[in-house]
Amino acid sequence: MEFEExxxxxxxxxxxxxxxxxxxxxxxxxLSKRKSILHxxxxxxxxxxxxxxxxxxxxGINFYQGKGVFFFYLLAAWMILTxxxxxxxxxxxxxxQPKFDRSLREDLQHAVATxxxxxxxxxxxxxxxxxxxxxxxxxxLERGRSVWFAVGILVFYALTYMLxxxxxxxxxxxxxxxxxxxxKLEKE
Amino acid sequence: MTEQEQQxxxxxxxxxxxxxxxxxxxxxxxxxxxxxxLFQEITLQAWRSIPSFQQKSSVSTWLYRISFNTAITWSxxxxxxxxxxxxxxxxxxxxxxxxxxxxxxxxxxxxxxxxSYLDEVDRSITLLLLEGSSYxxxxxxxGISESNVGVKVHRIKKALTLKSKKIETYGI
Numbered sequence: 001m002e003f004e005e006x007x008x009x010x011x012x013x014x015x016x017x018x019x020x021x022x023x024x025x026x027x028x029x030x031l032s033k034r035k036s037i038l039h040x041x042x043x044x045x046x047x048x049x050x051x052x053x054x055x056x057x058x059x060g061i062n063f064y065q066g067k068g069v070f071f072f073y074l075l076a077a078w079m080i081l082t083x084x085x086x087x088x089x090x091x092x093x094x095x096x097q098p099k100f101d102r103s104l105r106e107d108l109q110h111a112v113a114t115x116x117x118x119x120x121x122x123x124x125x126x127x128x129x130x131x132x133x134x135x136x137x138x139x140x141l142e143r144g145r146s147v148w149f150a151v152g153i154l155v156f157y158a159l160t161y162m163l164x165x166x167x168x169x170x171x172x173x174x175x176x177x178x179x180x181x182x183x184k185l186e187k188e
Numbered sequence: 189m190t191e192q193e194q195q196x197x198x199x200x201x202x203x204x205x206x207x208x209x210x211x212x213x214x215x216x217x218x219x220x221x222x223x224x225x226l227f228q229e230i231t232l233q234a235w236r237s238i239p240s241f242q243q244k245s246s247v248s249t250w251l252y253r254i255s256f257n258t259a260i261t262w263s264x265x266x267x268x269x270x271x272x273x274x275x276x277x278x279x280x281x282x283x284x285x286x287x288x289x290x291x292x293x294x295x296x297x298x299x300x301x302x303x304s305y306l307d308e309v310d311r312s313i314t315l316l317l318l319e320g321s322s323y324x325x326x327x328x329x330x331g332i333s334e335s336n337v338g339v340k341v342h343r344i345k346k347a348l349t350l351k352s353k354k355i356e357t358y359g360i
Contacts, residue, residue: 019210102331104331105330107257
């Protein structure tokens with residue numbers, strides 16, 4: 001068969017729609033999916049912002065009112081700065097909200113840029129565990145608590161670091177898939 | 189644009205261009221559940237994008253663009269990340285398959301099957317080509333050069349006609 005003949009089969013066969021649409025169900029699904037999309041996009045950033053800010057303020061106030069521990073003040077400042085950093089990048093991300101009148105190539109470029117942002121943010125957040133763990137360890141020792149307690153805290157942070165690596169790999173694989181797709185599109 | 193106007197336009201386009209959506213979902217999703225899921229994704233994107241439609245291109249070109257972009261991203265999502273609980277809860281299906289009897293059904297099914305073997309990008313080019321889109325239109329929708337489209341089209345046409353000759357030999 002020549003391609004023109006395949007085209008005729010295509011046009012003739014697609015004359016009659018093969019599906020009926022349940023409009024009420026569709027409308028309900030659109031409304032619920034719309035909510036879930038917003039939720040997924042925001043949740044990891046908002047968690048980073050709120051947790052770092054709340055813990056930072058809590059540590060700062062707690063040690064300001066009690067016995068002043070230098071490393072805990074430093075830790076509080078560090079966590080508040082981390083929260084501000086994520087907030088700033090979230091603001092930048094939201095300024096480049098997806099536009100819909102785009103070609104597939106532009107859409108993929110945007111998806112790759114978003115994936116790059118997620119990979120970078122997850123890597124930074126993972127590396128950020130190191131100074132937080134170190135400052136917590138030193139603060140605990142400065143406060144005169146047992147070494148074993150301080151070691152326990154370090155083990156906790158080590159586990160968090162490992163879990164962070166797992167999350168980072170998910171984003172990295174997603175980015176790699178998108179880049180592969182981009183290469184497929186541009187390949188001649 | 190008010191939400192009511194957006195909804196009205198959406199309903200109008202849904203009726204007018206439903207065949208376009210169906211062709212894309214049939215080429216990218218292969219089970220009833222996946223077709224339902226992809227249809228919801230595409231219509232959600234179309235609904236969300238209505239306020240940003242600037243009439244730079246025709247509605248059908250614009251909807252093809254949204255449909256392909258969504259379908260390609262959708263097919264790259266790992267299955268394990270889809271919310272299966274949500275699917276089970278959502279017993280009410282959005283797409284209901286109709287009985288359509290056409291003498292070309294078998295050949296059309298073969299064509300859809302062959303399209304499904306192509307990679308995501310080539311699938312979108314094939315659909316547009318079968319719809320009679322020009323190289324220029326395909327290039328605009330995909331955002332690649334016309335010469336790149338030409339190379340891909342040549343390869344796709346050659347592969348499809350070769351395969352069709354094989355089925356002619358064995359009979360369909």
